[in-house]
Every structure is written in structure tokens, then in C-alpha cells.
Amino acid sequence: MTTERYNPRDAEPRWQRYWTENRCFEAREDLSKPKYYVLEMFPYPSGRIHMGHVRNYTMGDVIARFRRACGYNVLHPMGWDAFGMPAENAAIERGVHPKSWTYDNIAAMRGQLKSMGLALDWSREITTCDPAYYRHEQEMFIDFLAADLVERKVSTVNWDPVDNTVLANEQVIDGRGWRSGALVENRELAQWFLKITDYSEELLAALDRLDRWPEKVRLMQRNWIGRSEGMRFSFALEDEAGRILGERLAVYTTRYDTIFGASFCAISTDHELAKRQAERNPALDAFRREVAALGTSEETIERAEKKGYPLGLYARHPFREKVRLPVYAANFVLMGYGEGAIFGCPAHDQRDLDFARKYRLQVVPVVAPKGVDAASFAIGDEAYLEKEGDETVLINSDFLDGLSVPAAKEEIARRMEAMKIGERRVNYRLRDWGVSRQRYWGCPIPVIHCTSCGIVPVPKKDLPVTLPDDVTFDKPGNPLDHHPIWKHVKCPTCGGPARRETDTFDTFVDSSWYYARFCSPASARPVDAAAAAYWMPVDKYIGGVEHAILHLLYSRFYARAMMRTHHLDIDEPFASLFTQGMVVHETFQSASGEWVLPVDAVQKDGHWVHAKTGEPLTVGGIEKMSKSKRNVVDPEAIIERYGADTARWFMLSDTPPERDIEWTEAGVDGAWRFIQRLWRLVNEAVREGSPGEPAGVAGAALELRRAAHRALDAVTGDLMNLRFNRSIARINELGNALSAALQAADRSEPMRRSIREAAEMLVLMSAPMMPHLAEECWRQLGHAKPVVDTAWPKPDAALVADDCVTIAVQVNGKRRDEVRLAKGLGKEAVEALALKLDSVARALDGRPVRKVIVVPDRIINIVG
RNA sequence: GCGGGCGUGGCGGAACGGUAGACGCAACGGACUUAAAAUCCGUUGGGAGAAAUCCCGUGGGGGUUCGAGUCCCUCCGCCCGCACCA
Numbered sequence: 031m032t033t034e035r036y037n038p039r040d041a042e043p044r045w046q047r048y049w050t051e052n053r054c055f056e057a058r059e060d061l062s063k064p065k066y067y068v069l070e071m072f073p074y075p076s077g078r079i080h081m082g083h084v085r086n087y088t089m090g091d092v093i094a095r096f097r098r099a100c101g102y103n104v105l106h107p108m109g110w111d112a113f114g115m116p117a118e119n120a121a122i123e124r125g126v127h128p129k130s131w132t133y134d135n136i137a138a139m140r141g142q143l144k145s146m147g148l149a150l151d152w153s154r155e156i157t158t159c160d161p162a163y164y165r166h167e168q169e170m171f172i173d174f175l176a177a178d179l180v181e182r183k184v185s186t187v188n189w190d191p192v193d194n195t196v197l198a199n200e201q202v203i204d205g206r207g208w209r210s211g212a213l214v215e216n217r218e219l220a221q222w223f224l225k226i227t228d229y230s231e232e233l234l235a236a237l238d239r240l241d242r243w244p245e246k247v248r249l250m251q252r253n254w255i256g257r258s259e260g261m262r263f264s265f266a267l268e269d270e271a272g273r274i275l276g277e278r279l280a281v282y283t284t285r286y287d288t289i290f291g292a293s294f295c296a297i298s299t300d301h302e303l304a305k306r307q308a309e310r311n312p313a314l315d316a317f318r319r320e321v322a323a324l325g326t327s328e329e330t331i332e333r334a335e336k337k338g339y340p341l342g343l344y345a346r347h348p349f350r351e352k353v354r355l356p357v358y359a360a361n362f363v364l365m366g367y368g369e370g371a372i373f374g375c376p377a378h379d380q381r382d383l384d385f386a387r388k389y390r391l392q393v394v395p396v397v398a399p400k401g402v403d404a405a406s407f408a409i410g411d412e413a414y415l416e417k418e419g420d421e422t423v424l425i426n427s428d429f430l431d432g433l434s435v436p437a438a439k440e441e442i443a444r445r446m447e448a449m450k451i452g453e454r455r456v457n458y459r460l461r462d463w464g465v466s467r468q469r470y471w472g473c474p475i476p477v478i479h480c481t482s483c484g485i486v487p488v489p490k491k492d493l494p495v496t497l498p499d500d501v502t503f504d505k506p507g508n509p510l511d512h513h514p515i516w517k518h519v520k521c522p523t524c525g526g527p528a529r530r531e532t533d534t535f536d537t538f539v540d541s542s543w544y545y546a547r548f549c550s551p552a553s554a555r556p557v558d559a560a561a562a563a564y565w566m567p568v569d570k571y572i573g574g575v576e577h578a579i580l581h582l583l584y585s586r587f588y589a590r591a592m593m594r595t596h597h598l599d600i601d602e603p604f605a606s607l608f609t610q611g612m613v614v615h616e617t618f619q620s621a622s623g624e625w626v627l628p629v630d631a632v633q634k635d636g637h638w639v640h641a642k643t644g645e646p647l648t649v650g651g652i653e654k655m656s657k658s659k660r661n662v663v664d665p666e667a668i669i670e671r672y673g674a675d676t677a678r679w680f681m682l683s684d685t686p687p688e689r690d691i692e693w694t695e696a697g698v699d700g701a702w703r704f705i706q707r708l709w710r711l712v713n714e715a716v717r718e719g720s721p722g723e724p725a726g727v728a729g730a731a732l733e734l735r736r737a738a739h740r741a742l743d744a745v746t747g748d749l750m751n752l753r754f755n756r757s758i759a760r761i762n763e764l765g766n767a768l769s770a771a772l773q774a775a776d777r778s779e780p781m782r783r784s785i786r787e788a789a790e791m792l793v794l795m796s797a798p799m800m801p802h803l804a805e806e807c808w809r810q811l812g813h814a815k816p817v818v819d820t821a822w823p824k825p826d827a828a829l830v831a832d833d834c835v836t837i838a839v840q841v842n843g844k845r846r847d848e849v850r851l852a853k854g855l856g857k858e859a860v861e862a863l864a865l866k867l868d869s870v871a872r873a874l875d876g877r878p879v880r881k882v883i884v885v886p887d888r889i890i891n892i893v894g
Numbered sequence: 895g896c897g898g899g900c901g902u903g904g905c906g907g908a909a910c911g912g913u914a915g916a917c918g919c920a921a922c923g924g925a926c927u928u929a930a931a932a933u934c935c936g937u938u939g940g941g942a943g944a945a946a947u948c949c950c951g952u953g954g955g956g957g958u959u960c961g962a963g964u965c966c967c968u969c970c971g972c973c974c975g976c977a978c979c980a
Contacts, residue, residue, distance in 0.1 A: 035932095204977095245898085245899095246898065246899075246974085246975080249897075249898065249975085250897095250898090250974095250975055250976080252897095253896090253897070253898095253975075253976055253977095254975095254976080256976090256979065258979075258980090260980080281980080282979095282980065283980055284979095284980065285980075296980090336978080360978095361978085362978040362980095363978080363980080364978070364979065364980090366979085367979045367980075368979075368980065369980095371980095372980045373980085374980085375980090379980070380895080381978060381980080382980085457979085457980095459979055575974085575975090578975080579975090579976095683906090683917090683918070683919095684906045684907065684917085684918060684919080685906060685907075686907080689906095689907095691906090692905095692906075694905095694906090694919085696919060696920075697906085697918090697919070699919095700918065700919060703932095704918090706932090706933095707933090710933085755906090755907075755908090755917085755918090756908075756916090756917085758917075758918080759907090759908075759916065759917035759918075760916095760917080761917095762916095762917050762918070763916080763917065766917090769934090773934075773935085836913080837913090838912075838913040839913090840912085840913085840960085840961070842960080842961090843912095843959095843960065843961040843962095844961090845912095845913050847913095848913065872947095880960095881960065882960090883912095883960050883961075885912060888912055888913095889912045889913075889961085891912080891960050891961060892960090893960050893961095
């Protein structure tokens with residue numbers, strides 16, 4: 031008897047239609063059920079989905095379908111992070127309008143996502159470039175303004191000369207723009223900032239509560255926030271002649287215990303003092319320019335020598351009357367951190383030491399290992415930094431001599447505070463979030479600049495401020511600024527002529543609250559309180575680790591800002607976060623060095639050649655799929671050829687979800703074969719099996735039942751913990767057991783019932799992962815009600831538990847035998863049995879038994 | 895430089911401190927077939943042996959333990975994040 035092969039091309043669209051027509055995945059608030067909100071990071075509509083999307087959305091879909099089957103009221107929405115520069119680049123390069131480019135891409139990608147058979151609630155689809163979405167963003171911004179969460183300030187910003195826009199600190203990687211890769215320049219601009227630093231402590235402290243986030247991500251955020259405990263204090267300044275100046279120099283340090291080792295002060299070239307001096311000192315001005323030109327990229331920092339320019343000023347040591355520290359403007363002091371000024375202690379800071387050696391400044395050690403003679407303790411080329419566990423004492427430090435570092439800190443802090451020249455202070459590395467972008471394709475910032483009234487928020491009744499469609503991209507700069515009329519408005523307050531803000535929001539603003547909008551995508555308010563109270567927080571958020579800082583930190587801040595402005599009632603938006611690994615693939619290169627697509631690479635006589643030209647290819651490293659290396663496989667082609675279930679199954683098999691997965695042809699074939707195998711097994715089970723309650727079975731029939739219930743038990747636990755690869759291994763095992771039963775001769779009624787039961791369980795268990803095939807199989811098994819409406823089965827505890835166990839028998843820690851015994855047998859009985867074994871006697875080789883360790887139902891170890 | 899993670903067969907990977915290598919891929923042998931594909935059955939960490947069985951084995955070295963892939967110390971290698979942060 032033959033069974034036709036399973037044909038996904040017929041089955042998949044059919045079931046997708048069924049789910050859509052029956053609105054299976056449209057979520058409604060229902061207080062009678064526990065809710066579960068599963069969300070994958072929404073895509074940028076670049077035009078086509080890539081394998082990273084397939085992996086991300088498959089995982090989310092398995093969770094959504096599994097939770098739904100388990101009785102949860104599941105919210106699983108999808109939307110588009112639709113503002114951003116690729117749309118403008120397309121406009122510049124190809125003359126298409128960013129809007130039509132974006133919406134065409136969305137249409138194409140929506141179709142691709144639908145072909146994956148995802149259990150998404152498409153009725154909640156949101157698009158960030160839709161005024162229906164961004165009007166709420168504008169409304170909230172106005173509320174943020176009123177709540178003092180926004181600041182407009184002129185500051186030195188990171189300017190990307192290629193994208194012609196400002197970048198946030200988080201968007202500068204190794205001194206280069208995160209998108210363009212261009213070396214970032216410093217520019218002075220008036221910008222809008224969201225005051226994320228108001229929440230530094232809060233964002234840091236709350237990380238401890240996020241116990242269902244990866245430790246790695248929490249650590250990265252902790253480091254990014256960069257809390258340090260130190261002191262801010264000031265020096266009296268004097269000039270060359272020793273005349274005291276009216277102003278003091280404030281510095282920040284975490285090592286105030288080393289004050290007696292100070293030999294100079296250094297200020298940033300952007301420090302007010304340096305700027306002022308530069309006005310009448312051309313040499314200093316030249317030095318400032320030189321430093322500014324160097325940039326902040328990794329290479330330049332590595333190579334750059336520590337350089338300083340003496341200002342002719344001296345800082346008086348607070349505890350030693352005669353000591354005067356020369357003040358330099360230095361290239362290694364950052365204006366953005368602390369006070370933009372430091373005191374240098376060369377003995378205990380490598381950077382300060384390099385500087386001191388160059389300018390022949392004193393190097394006085396003030397901390398030394400305990401017991402070392404203070405007079406002979408000298409510093410060579412390396413600063414002395416205490417390591418953890420080192421016992422150290424202060425030396426050469428007057429009243430601090432002999433104290434430990436913490437005690438010295440305490441003493442200095444006490445004295446400085448008494449002298450009223452400084453105080454202990456907590457400092458953060460985190461900077462405020464600059465959100466202004468000089469671009470067209472973003473959400474307009476809803477403010478108006480009026481010459482007489484200053485900054486005036488757009489009245490809420492005038493929202494949304496929509497983007498004009500008639501813009502041109504023929505000259506550099508911001509099209510909104512070039513637009514003939516758009517920016518010219520009347521001041522809402524005085525009615526006089528005014529100018530509309532032409533900057534738009536950083537697109538990370540759009541993605542900082544979309545998770546909340548999904549709760550009530552059509553609400554007239556940004557977020558409907560009742561809906562958010564029901565759905566929030568997101569129970570499982572899935573995406574790439576590349577968003578560990580940017581998006582996830584901004585979202586955590588945004589939820590707090592929305593809370594302050596009464597738009598949301600929750601501070602942590604994502605209760606549990608999962609960061610999935612990348613999809614990687616081999617790279618192929620032709621002799622001329624061109625990258626070759628995997629579809630064009632074929633193996634011939636053990637060598638890789640180009641499928642069309644026959645040209646030999648070299649196989650390169652296995653790397654993240656990327657357009658530049660062309661090592662991409664198009665999901666659409668895979669779905670076309672094998673169906674969505676094959677792609678989904680492959681994505682979940684073998685590799686744990688947090689690790690990088692290598693896409694291989696062999697792996698896809700393997701997934702395809704399994705799908706056909708399951709289809710065959712189910713069809714055979716329909717013929718050979720017998721429906722009915724498989725009660726009272728024994729022997730082989732009972733063993734098959736046990737295998738089924740055990741597999742179900744394991745898969746349930748594994749899916750709960752996102753261990754997809756393990757659950758697939760379990761499903762394979764049950765498939766093997768069912769296959770063996772079908773090969774065997776036993777066709778007793780109990781066996782026929784067990785076969786049927788095993789087949790049904792196999793189908794239900796694999797349904798979250800390959801939903802289309804499961805529906806087909808389920809119908810084949812005679813069920814009128816689809817899998818999508820079928821509850822997750824419950825394993826029978828009696829069948830999961832074993833009444834017999836295999837106990838390993840060890841002698842001196844080495845396995846020598848195993849015995850199969852009734853479960854729960856007492857220690858003495860196990861010991862007596864084991865000691866009678868030939869293998870044990872042989873291994874003991876006549877030695878007397880000294881000790882016996884019995885771990886019930888697991889192992890016995892005989893020590894001889 | 896600072897911080898973190900990871901090293902297990904030919905490969906992806908399993909393994910509450912308790913039988914290392916589940917499951918899959920690849921490879922090899924066999925069945926079916928005129929043949930191939932598909933499918934099914936079997937073998938597959940290394941070494942010795944006809945076999946029973948024994949020895950070795952989770953990056954290297956050391957330690958704790960009746961027992962270590964798992965815990966501790968140390969070295970080596972790879973990967974990731976941050977980086978002139980005072």
C-alpha cells in the first residue's frame with residue numbers, strides 16, 4: 031500500500047486561509063483566562079524577509095501556539111518599524127517616494143510572513159509611519175515636555191557626515207556611525223533630548239528584578255549605565271606668580287585616597303577654562319583643534335599619545351600648602367564625563383603615568399602592598415594597581431599613612447566635606463538621549479519656534495503634525511527644511527509668524543512604545559488603560575542580542591516616562607527576554623574575489639564550482655548571513671520548494687535557540703524527510719491503528735504508550751523552557767518507537783490502540799512547530815475539530831513514571847555493570863544484589879568492601 | 895586594558911555532581927529494485943581482542959569528592975560586549 035507524499039504547496043495555503051477566515055488568532059481581553067503576550071522584535075520593512083526573521087518569528091510562533099493550546103489567552107501581534115533612512119536612500123537613488131517604497135515593502139513582506147503560517151493577530155497590525163500611530167507619539171512627547179522629561183540644549187553632538195544627521199551616543203560604534211560606518215564628527219547643535227539620565231539609578235536598580243532576562247544583557251546595560259562612586263571636589267587655582275584666582279577647578283575622582291600622589295591636573299580641551307584661554311592663546315586654540323580632529327575611534331585612541339598643553343595655571347593641593355599642581359588641557363580627558371577635569375596620580379593610573387613620564391612630572395606611590403618598605407617602593411613603566419585580594423596600605427600620605435584604601439577614602443571625604451571643598455558623588459556614564467534627526471522620513475517633532483514666545487508645543491487639537499508628501503531629495507540636507515511652505519506656520523500662542531521644527535524623531539522613539547500600542551491598536555489615546563492593564567507586560571520578548579542596549583534600554587526608559595505622564599501603568603515592559611542566535615552560512619568566493627550566492631555554488635567531484643560558469647570557488651568562513659558576503663538563502667525560495675513547515679522545523683532542530691545556527695542544504699533535506707516520515711507514520715497508523723481508549727494494555731503495547739506519554743511529558747517541559755532542539759529530539763524518539771511498532775508483527779487490539787494514541791500525540795506535540803502538517807495529519811486521523819482548537823494533551827503520570835529502573839553498578843567510581851530493579855527498592859536490598867554480581871567480584875579482585883554508596887534508583891558505588 | 899561567555903565523536907549537539915556521546919546530520923554495510931531515487935534494517939569516540947571483556951577518552955595541568963563534562967585553582971585557545979569613564 032502506498033501513501034501519497036505530503037504536499038505542502040496544497041496544504042499550507044489551505045490552512046492559512048482557514049486560520050484567517052476563522053479569525054483563530056485574533057485576541058480579545060478575557061479575564062476568565064490567563065493572558066500570555068508573546069512578541070518578537072518587529073521588522074524594518076526592507077523589502078524581503080531574511081532567515082533571521084524566519085528564525086525569530088518561528089520561535090515566537092511556537093511559543094504562541096503552545097501557550098494557546100495550554101489554555102492561555104495569547105496576544106501575538108505584528109507590525110512595522112517603518113521610518114528610517116533606507117527609505118530616503120531609495121528616494122535619492124531611485125527616485126521613488128519613501129512612503130510608497132515603504133508601503134510596497136510592507137505589502138511584500140506581509141505576504142511572506144503570511145506564507146510562514148504564523149499565528150499572528152493581523153487585526154492589530156501597526157505601522158510606525160502611519161499618522162494614526164505617530165500622532166500618539168507626538169501627543170506623548172508634548173506630555174513629556176510638560177512633565178520635564180525633555181530638554182533642548184546646544185551640545186556637541188555626533189554628526190554623521192554621510193547620513194547628514196546626528197547620532198545618539200549609543201549609535202556610535204568605534205567612532206563610526208552605526209548605519210553608514212562613516213567617521214563621526216563633532217558638531218555644536220541645538221537638539222532635543224529625552225532625560226533618560228533622570229532614571230540612571232532606577233534603570234540600573236531595576237535590572238536586579240529582571241530575573242528572566244539573560245544575565246549577559248543585564249550586564250551590558252549595567253556597564254552602559256556605568257555607575258561609579260567617587261568625589262567631586264575643587265582646587266584653588268593660582269597663576270604663575272602665585273596669585274590666587276577667583277575661580278576654583280572642580281574635578282571628579284573615584285580614587286580620592288590617592289590625593290597625596292597627585293602631580294598634575296588635566297582638563298578636557300572642551301572645558302570652559304580651556305575654551306576661554308584659547309581665545310587669547312593661538313597655540314592652545316591650535317591644540318584644541320588638533321584634539322577635536324582626531325576623533326574618538328578605536329584606532330586613534332590606541333595610537334594617540336597622551337598629550338597636554340600647560341595652561342600656566344596651578345592647582346593648590348588641599349592638604350599640602352606648598353604643593354602646586356600644574357594644570358594642562360589634555361587630549362585624554364572627556365568633557366562628557368564627571369567634571370571634564372581630573373587630578374592625575376601617575377603612580378596608580380597607567381594613563382596618568384604615561385602623561386607624567388612624557389612631561390617629566392613627579393611619580394609618587396601612595397598605595398603599596400602591606401609590608402613593603404615605603405622608601406624603596408618605586409614605580410617603573412607600569413602603574414601599581416591593586417588586585418582583588420591584595421592587602422595594601424597608604425604610604426607617603428601624611429595623615430593617611432598606614433590606613434587601608436577604604437579607611438583613607440573615608441578620612442579624605444570627611445576632611446574635604448568639613449572644608450566644604452567637595453562631596454561624595456555618584457556618577458553615571460549614561461548620557462541623555464538625543465532624539466533629533468535632520469531627516470525627512472521620521473515622525474515630526476511637534477513643536478513650533480516662535481521669535482517672541484520661544485518654543486511652543488503644537489496644541490493637541492492640531493495633531494498629528496503630518497509629513498508633507500511633496501518633497502524633493504535633489505539636494506543634501508533635510509527635505510523638510512527645504513520645503514517651500516511646510517515649516518512656515520503661525521505661532522499657536524501669539525499668532526505671529528513662526529517656524530515649525532523640521533527635525534524628526536530618532537526611529538528608536540517609534541520602537542520604544544510599540545509593544546504598548548499593540549494592546550489597543552485603534553485606541554484614540556496612545557494606550558488604552560484597561561487593555562494595557564490586561565496585556566502588559568510582554569511575557570516573552572524575542573529578538574537579537576544586538577538590541578541589548580539601544581532598543582531595550584530606551585524601551586525601559588520610555589515605559590517609565592509613559593508612567594510619569596499617565597499613559598502606562600508599568601515600568602518594565604518586558605518580563606522575560608530571549609535573545610536568539612544568528613543564522614550563519616558558509617561563504618563562497620570566485621577566483622576574482624567576488625562573493626557567490628549559495629544557490630550558485632555546487633559541488634562537483636569534491637570541489638565547489640559556480641553552477642552557471644563552472645568556475646572553481648573557494649569556501650570561506652561560516653559567517654552571519656549578509657548582503658555584503660552574499661551568503662544568504664532566500665526564505666521565499668525555501669518555502670516555495672519545501673514549504674514553511676520544513677523551514678520552521680529546520681530552524682528549531684539541532685541547534686539551541688540562543689546559539690548561532692548554520693543553514694545547510696543537508697539540514698533542510700533532513701527536515702523535509704522528517705515531514706514526509708511523519709506523514710507516512712500517521713497514515714500507516716490510521717490503517718493499522720484502532721481508535722479507542724487504550725486502557726488495560728500490557729507488554730509491547732504498554733511500552734509504546736509509555737514512550738508516548740513520556741515524550742509528551744518531556745516535550746511539554748522543553749517547550750515551556752524554549753528548548754526546541756530537545757523537544758524535537760524527543761519527537762524523533764517517539765517517531766522511532768511508533769515506526770518500530772508498525773514494523774513489528776503485533777496487531778493485537780491493545781497494540782492497535784497504542785499505535786493510534788502514539789500517532790495522535792506525535793501530531794499534537796509537533797503542531798506548534800509545524801502547524802500545517804499537523805492539521806493535515808489530524809484530519810487524516812479522523813478529527814473534525816482542527817488542531818488549532820484542540821487542547822494540549824496531558825501526560826498520564828502513571829505512564830510517565832517507571833516501576834522499573836536501571837541502576838548503574840560502579841566499583842571505585844567506574845561503571846562495571848547495571849541491574850534492572852523495581853523502583854524504590856531499599857538500599858540494603860540493592861547492596862545485597864550488587865555484591866552478588868560476578869562483575870563486581872571480578873572488579874574487586876579480592877579486595878574487601880570498605881564502603882558502599884547507594885543513590886536510590888540511580889546508582890550504587892562499591893568502594894574496595 | 896576592563897567585563898562576560900564558551901571549549902564534548904567527522905559535524906550540529908544531549909547529559910538534577912551519579913551509566914558521557916540522547917536525537918539529528920554525514921559515512922559505511924545490508925534489504926527492496928533491472929537500476930536509481932525514496933524507504934526500511936544495521937554499524938559508527940579511540941585502542942587491544944575471535945569473543946566475553948579490558949584500557950584510554952569531554953582543550954592542558956592540578957585539586958575537592960565514594961564519584962567531576964558538570965564544582966574550585968591555574969594555564970591555553972576561541973567568541974562577544976565596553977573601552978582614554980578619572
